[in-house]
Amino acid sequence: MVSSSRPAADTRPPRRLIVGITGATGVIYGVRLLQLLRDMPGVETHLMISDAGVLNLHQELEMRRKQVEALAHVVHNVRDIGAAIASGSFQSDGMIIAPCSMKTLASVANGLSDNLITRAADVVLKERRRLVLMVRETPFNLAHLRNMTSVTEMGGVIFPPLPGFYHRPQSIAEMVDHTLGRVLDLFAIQHTLTPRWNGLKAD
């Protein structure tokens, strides 16, 4: 019998999550997601930001591309269609597009793979991995709704960042974290962002 006082080395591969930030309003979701994942041991993030995403980072958060890229473990150029994540042989746990514009949704829904974000999403779908699109537009036209249906039929998760109010959020940050907690739940990533619902309190 072999005994050792040292814990076994953790040889598990990192959990790889691909993150896309596109030009819908709500880039705070992508930025906060990267902050959360950066602090989680054993998680490796792969980031791409579309050109419109860069515009919105500046408009909404006064952030530059480099500041956001610094939050990721690996950064890919959205035009680098030859990147590792463009291949199904690249092992990942899946992908989150946060936020996801209607343009990117349309591209994913129709398998266009016209940039690295939509190619990576296409790969995640074909490999039957988890794809979460934090789609944002209001109101929706029929094309938006049909594209959301198509992605759902292919196994993707349409996750519009719609805040709940039953936990009485006190700030935008709290609303964002609550929503992202539900996104992390979809990847079985442990967190304490979302107070778990224990039923209505009796008077």
Ligand SMILES: Cc1cc2nc3c(=O)[nH]c(=O)nc-3n(C[C@H](O)[C@H](O)[C@H](O)COP(=O)(O)O)c2cc1C
């Ligand atoms: C300030 C701003 C806010 C925008 N908000 C949205 C939005 O909420 N949803 C959306 O689908 N497009 C929105 N757009 C338009 C997209 O940025 C545009 O369709 C772009 O081509 C999307 O490209 P991408 O998906 O490659 O990032 C917005 C554009 C700007 C400049």
